[in-house]
Amino acid sequence: MSLEIPSQGQKLKNLRTKLNLTQKDLVIEGVTREFISMVEKEKRHFSKATAICFMQNIIEYAKIKSIDMDLSFDEEYLSRTIKEDAEMYCKLSLEKSSTMEEYLDILSICNKYEISNVMIMVYKKIGDKLLNEAKAVEAFINYDKGMEIIDQKNIMEYKILILNNMGICKLRLLQYNEAIYYFNKSIELSHIMNDYKIYNKILYNMSLVYSNMKNVCKALQYIKEAKERKDIKDEKNIFIKIRIIEALCYEDIDDYNKSIEIYRDLKDNFNIEDKVILGNIYNNLAIALFENKKYEESKAYFGKSKELRSVYDRLHLARTFIHESIIYINLEQYNDAIDVLNKGLNLCNEYNDYEYLNKGYKYLEDIYKKQKDYNKLKEIYKGILHFAKINNNAKEEIYGLSGLIKLEISLKNYEVIGGYMDILNESIDLISNKL
Incomplete structure (x- = not known):
């Protein structure tokens, strides 16, 4: 342009x-x-x-x-001046723009007139768009470009927001330690700048990443800090999400009664209008009820979650399918479990939900081990390996390779094991170099 x-x-x-x-x-x-x-x-x-x-x-x-x-x-x-006019034009255009083509046109003008502050805004907008489209790798690249300008020009306005979003990208890619690094940076900067506009969101993200890592103690530490903040009740949805993470923490220590209590309290007393959050609560309540062996009630809430998520939150619909499979696995109804899991995995592929893609593969791994279906088992390990490489996740790559090697040894297919061992050693070296 x-x-x-x-x-x-x-x-x-x-x-x-x-x-x-x-x-x-x-x-x-x-x-x-x-x-x-x-x-x-x-x-x-x-x-x-x-x-x-x-x-x-x-x-x-x-x-x-x-x-x-x-x-x-x-x-x-x-x-x-001409530069001031260009800046005003770019800011006004950015407010009206929503497509990648429009963002790139504005970026081109910013480059021509060296409008650094608006370039940061554009890279953030592009990153936000890609993150909403579940393209975490591409989103991170654009946030990083914005951060490069921020550091060069010492422009602080969007730094906390971008650091937090970079952490979300890493969280989506299951790179938890890197996610913690960016969330910590945004927390530190919030204190330095005395800017707490998104502080509760960052605390929520911190509790989420530690919950995903099964570090209940750390997750509850951030939940406690968030719940004690005076402004938390003003952010109803964030407060509800933090309580959901709290319930998940109690599930991790097998206190399902406490977690059911939290979900029922949220469902019954908070007048939740956000259908995305309500779909999540139904899903999580179904899991906790399953753990308490209340299978029929659990199925009913999985049904309610799928009903909401299929309309309002397709991005996370896969998770309900994958969670629901645990009922059928537990009842040894493996065909139903496989059917539900495959529906979930297809949605994970569609929306780049690598965390639940991994979880779904591992549920299938357990089923195929019990069924001694070695061909399907081989497909599962190759799937884990494929997505681990896409996400540069050495830990999951090692998991997939180890599974393949053990399987091939049990089947006495020794001729293919050497190739897998070479890749496995490369992955182990990669992890060692990061330590």
């Missing part, structure tokens, strides 16, 4: 033509018609104060002549 921004002289001449004014009409005390002519020929330049005075007169002429002026024709229009 090519954007040509007029100089002060060109602006003045264009406005005068638009309003059908002569140079003489614009003469004010201390500024002759000749001086106006020289400005239009770009031989002279108005001071800021004079430019504002001229623009005020022009706006009045427009009102008298009932001519509608664009919002960008404000009192400072004539006094702005």
